[in-house]
Amino acid sequence: xxxxxxxxYVNRRAPYGTIYAWESLEVVLIxxxxxxxxxMAFIDDGVYQLTKGQDTTGLEMKNFSPTYSALGDYExxxxxxxxxxxxxxxxTLEDLQHLTWEDEDEDWAEKDSIKLxxxxxxxxxxxxxxxxxxx
Amino acid sequence: xxxEIDGKSYxxxxxxxxxxxxxxxxxVADVMSKEDDLELxxxxxxxxxxxxxxxxxxxxxxxVRVLTKAVSKRLGKEKGNSxxxxxxxxxxxxxxxxxxxxxxxxxxxx
Numbered sequence: 509x510x511x512x513x514x515x516x517y518v519n520r521r522a523p524y525g526t527i528y529a530w531e532s533l534e535v536v537l538i539x540x541x542x543x544x545x546x547x548m549a550f551i552d553d554g555v556y557q558l559t560k561g562q563d564t565t566g567l568e569m570k571n572f573s574p575t576y577s578a579l580g581d582y583e584x585x586x587x588x589x590x591x592x593x594x595x596x597x598x599x600t601l602e603d604l605q606h607l608t609w610e611d612e613d614e615d616w617a618e619k620d621s622i623k624l625x626x627x628x629x630x631x632x633x634x635x636x637x638x639x640x641x642x643x
Numbered sequence: 644x645x646x647e648i649d650g651k652s653y654x655x656x657x658x659x660x661x662x663x664x665x666x667x668x669x670x671v672a673d674v675m676s677k678e679d680d681l682e683l684x685x686x687x688x689x690x691x692x693x694x695x696x697x698x699x700x701x702x703x704x705x706x707v708r709v710l711t712k713a714v715s716k717r718l719g720k721e722k723g724n725s726x727x728x729x730x731x732x733x734x735x736x737x738x739x740x741x742x743x744x745x746x747x748x749x750x751x752x753x
Contacts, residue, residue: 519680520661528713541706578701 514545516637519554524569531555532643533575540582547586548579548636549630555593558604572606580609580621587621590630644675660742664698667745668690675743679734687740689718694744704749707737 513583517536523529532548536603540546557576564571579587587607596601625633636641644655648670654662659675661667665730672691679707683691693714695706705713707725715723726738737749 535741537706538704558649571704574700574702574750576708578705581701581705610716612712 510593510610512543512545513638514547514636515539515639515641516626517546517548517633517641517643519550519557519626521551522553523557523573524564524567528643529554530570530572530614530623532641533572533584536579536584537575537582540584546584547588547633548584549590549633551586551590551593553593553597555589555597555599555604558607559599559635560605567568570595571610576605577607579607585619585621586623588623588625588630588633591626594624620624644724646671646678654671658742658748659665660747661745664745664747667695671745672743679732679739683719684731686722687743689722690714690728690733690736690740691744693717694740698744704737704741704746706749707735710736710740711722 517532519529519532525546525627536546536548557573559573562571562573579585589601589604601622601624604622608618609621610616610618644657644659645652646655647653648668653666653671663672670689672683676687680686681750691711692743694704694710697703697710697713707728711723711725711728713723725736727750728740741747741749
C-alpha cells in the first residue's frame with residue numbers, strides 16, 4: 509500500500525445553479541474507493557449544500573441532498589463546517605443535516621461526522637492536508 | 644435499446660441499465676437475468692431489494708465496498724462478503740444487481 513495522503517475537498521458554492529456541488533460529491537464518493545484520508549470543508553455559500561429540507565421542484569435538477577448521508581458508508585467521516593460562514597447566513601447547525609457514520613469496530617456505534625470549526629481553526633485543518641480539490 | 648415485459652417496452656441505455664428508474668417492476672429483473680442465463684433465487688432478491696431501498700434513501704447506487712459492508716450489517720456477516728455476492732452475481736454485484744434493480748451504474752464503479 510502506497511502512502512496515504514490527506515485529501516481535502518473544499519466546497520464554497522450553493523448546491524444548485526451550478527454543477528459544482530454535485531460534481532464534488534460524486535468525486536468524493538468515487539475517490540473514497542482509493543483508500544485515502546478524505547475530508548470535506550463547507551465554507552461560504554457551500555454551507556447551503558447541507559441544509560435540511562431542500563426542494564428542487566421547478567429547478568429541473570435532482571435533489572441530491574439525501575446522498576450526503578451516504579458519506580459515512582463511504583468512510584468519509586470528517587466534515588468541517590466553517591462557523592463564521594453559517595453565522596453570516598443566519599444559519600446554525602440545527603439547519604443542517606445531521607451526518608453520522610457507524611464504527612464497525614465498536615458494534616456500529618453512531619458517531620458525528622460534522623465538526624464545527626472557526627475560520628482560524630479551519631486554517632489549521634487546511635495546513636495539515638496534502639491535496640486540495642476546490643469546488 | 645429496450646426490454647419487453649408482458650408486452651410493454653422498457654427503455655434501457657447502451658449498457659443495459661433501465662433508462663427511467665421509476666418504471667421498474669420486478670419483471671425487469673426476471674427478464675434481464677434470463678438474458679444472462681441466471682435463475683433468481685430468494686438470495687438474489689434480498690440483494691436487489693436492498694439496493695432499491697438504498698437508492699430510495701440516498702439517491703445513489705452504492706459502490707461494491709459499501710454494498711458489502713451494508714449487507715454484512717443488515718443480512719449478516721456470512722452474506723456481507725464479496726465471495727458470497729460474486730457467487731450470486733458473477734458479473735459483479737454492483738453492476739449486475741444494480742442493473743436488475745433498475746438502478747444506474749454504481750457511483751464509484753469504473
